[in-house]
Amino acid sequence: MKETLLIYTSSKQAKAEKIKTILQEQYEVRIIGDQETKQTIGYLFQLPGFTENTKDENTSFAFDMMILPIMKHEEINALSKQLRDQDLDIERKAMLTEHNRHWTLAALLKEVDEEHTYFMKRNELGYLIQDLMKIDPASLPEVEAVTFKKMLVDAYDVLQEQKSIVEDFQNHYNALQKHFGHHLKK
Template sequence: MGMLLAYELEKGTERELKDLAAALGHQVKMVSSSNYGDPLGYVAGITGFKKSGTRDTEGKLGSEMLVFCGLDREAMDLLLAGLRERKLQIPLKAVITPHNIQWTSRMLYQELKKEHETMTAMKKSPL
């Protein structure tokens, strides 16, 4: 069973995502802003990670974000196909990796936002 960390989803999107995840055998954890300063490993409930003790005071992230944890390739493909079928557009998505597992939610959001803006600009730019 995989875990989906969900951030600042609209109510309709939250409901649809939870239905899809349940149908595929995954859990959805709605992440509170009080956890934005904690390591992703802690937020995902991975053994060995502790709450940071540092409080994130920057408020909301500013857009929806989805983080995948413990999904193999097949499960990821099924989940992404389900998101497309249900027309659930959450532009900022990531997988917890050994590289980012120590990052805070805010750090991951900032990196994803920067990457998303770069990719969007590249799509608009003629070759």
């Protein structure tokens, strides 16, 4: 018996169908949409003990997501590569867990999107810091060099801080870009 793999899409039905065709030999692929966002993950995976939610609470999200059965890291990488090679990658992925099987699809989509945004903003700030590190502070006016060093250290500290939030990354990114972005080579 093949394991179930869920693909949530709100608008890219053709892409989801292509993915289904590619993966149907390996998985029982189910394409789900906005009408299922009120259902629990356990119900969508057709796990025993989960029943349909009949409330009219559908939500729409502007991204696609794949929800995988329990798999090894290597299997996830191979699956991602297989889809990427066909130009069909889905950035947001989650795996069925004991914890999230009780969540609604909407709750899981929201959580994964927040995590995705967090890491995207964190990476943007990290890449900007790397680019700015190529600037020699000695090439800046003295006052600007002091500000430059302080802002870089502060931004780096935000990257290292476990409790940083998306707004922290965005604020430091914007400040660095505003004050020193013009020094970067295009």
